[in-house]
Amino acid sequence: MRTLYHHWVCPFSRKVRIVLAEKKLAFEMVVEKVWEQRPEFLALNPANDVPVLVEPNGAVLADSTAICEYLDEIQPDPPLLGSDPLVRAEVRRLVGWFEVKFNREVTINLVGEKLVKRQMGIPGGPDSRMIRAGYAAIRLHMDYLGWLTERRRWLAGDAFSMADIAAASHLSALDYIGDVPWESFPAAKDWYARVKSRPSFRPLLSDHLPGIPPPKHYAYLDF
Amino acid sequence: MRTLYHHWVCPFSRKVRIVLAEKKLAFEMVVEKVWEQRPEFLALNPANDVPVLVEPNGAVLADSTAICEYLDEIQPDPPLLGSDPLVRAEVRRLVGWFEVKFNREVTINLVGEKLVKRQMGIPGGPDSRMIRAGYAAIRLHMDYLGWLTERRRWLAGDAFSMADIAAASHLSALDYIGDVPWESFPAAKDWYARVKSRPSFRPLLSDHLPGIPPPKHYAYLDF
Numbered sequence A, B: 001m002r003t004l005y006h007h008w009v010c011p012f013s014r015k016v017r018i019v020l021a022e023k024k025l026a027f028e029m030v031v032e033k034v035w036e037q038r039p040e041f042l043a044l045n046p047a048n049d050v051p052v053l054v055e056p057n058g059a060v061l062a063d064s065t066a067i068c069e070y071l072d073e074i075q076p077d078p079p080l081l082g083s084d085p086l087v088r089a090e091v092r093r094l095v096g097w098f099e100v101k102f103n104r105e106v107t108i109n110l111v112g113e114k115l116v117k118r119q120m121g122i123p124g125g126p127d128s129r130m131i132r133a134g135y136a137a138i139r140l141h142m143d144y145l146g147w148l149t150e151r152r153r154w155l156a157g158d159a160f161s162m163a164d165i166a167a168a169s170h171l172s173a174l175d176y177i178g179d180v181p182w183e184s185f186p187a188a189k190d191w192y193a194r195v196k197s198r199p200s201f202r203p204l205l206s207d208h209l210p211g212i213p214p215p216k217h218y219a220y221l222d223f
Helices: A011-022 A039-044 A064-074 A085-120 A128-151 A162-176 A186-196 B011-022 B039-044 B064-074 B085-120 B128-151 B162-176 B186-196
Strands: A002-006 A027-031 A052-054 A060-062 B002-006 B027-031 B052-054 B060-062
Touching: A002 A011, A011 A064, A011 A085, A011 A162, A039 A052, A060 A064, A060 B085, A064 A085, A064 B085, A085 A128, A085 A162, A085 B060, A085 B064, A128 A186, A162 A186, B002 B011, B011 B064, B011 B085, B011 B162, B039 B052, B060 B064, B064 B085, B085 B128, B085 B162, B128 B186, B162 B186
Parallel strands: A002 A027, B002 B027
Antiparallel strands: A002 A052, A052 A060, B002 B052, B052 B060
16 A cells, blocks of 8 residues: 655645545555654654655655656556646646645745644744735735636637646645635636646545634535 | 757756757757846747747747657657656656745755846845755755765666756856865766766856856866
């Protein structure tokens, strides 16, 4: 059995969970609180990040991009990176958009301040400057997501791909704290409803952090 | 002819330059000062980042990872990602190490504060708190680089790969400001000398920023 070390609110862990499910690869999950800096976990991944995937033969993989590329190579069906080099470049560009730019400008400011700090037991509450920056940035990113979803069936083109998975992983973490202004972006909302309805995505919608319930619409397909 | 939009001190641009040279693909370079937010460049890449690669047929590629994976697909010789899925996962893990963790903890703090701010004409000089954080972090990263280079011929194993290119791209930007403590890490220094001696790397060593010359050892193979 594969083992995935993950954390509930980590979008990079969510991405790997969805990819494993899309490819129908069985796995068990272990929650890793990286801020506890467990020596056994540091031995698996000196970067002390989740996700980490341990293969049935004991091989250890770290870095969510490395893991997802690996899974697409060993289990090509369904393909999640696209059918030719230019499509794959567009898929990977959008993965980078959400995992570097969106993560830095939105996820760290909002999910980091509101959820991760609390999980880690850091006193003092969210930094209001970061919250304001996150709220300003998410609208710009939703404009771009709206622009894409008005023009394409899925984010990178005609096929569901790693770009949809990466984007939805970040948005689902933000949706858990009710911070996505879906109403102003109907095409993006329609796209997210289609992602939510996929069997691979459903397990994420039943995640509940102890003491921090999600808003009601979080798990609804019709939100 | 391919066109690469880049900036001299951007490690992600440096990585693409080296990959193009390793694969013997001809290209011309255009310096893009992204802080000027040129509308023509934003139309090529709404993330307003370098590098951007424009193919001879007009196809536009952004995001350095997307570009490098694309180049390895269209020109597999020499292979820069490794020979099997687990090796490729290790190459990509190390690329992620340098481009996410090292970049955040070292490059942004030192190259960002000392070089990029000055290039952008931001007054006030470097933030001393960031400089201190960068100096502390680079020693921890050099410990890890030392550990790797004492055990492996190249960073991800027996073959020169994208991991060496990503790491050397960041280290070369830091070396331009004399901030790499090579003397304390002889195995890492020996590895970097071998990277420097590759024909693909030589053009980077003649880069000179106007008004900010590199230290003498920057271009020497025997440093």
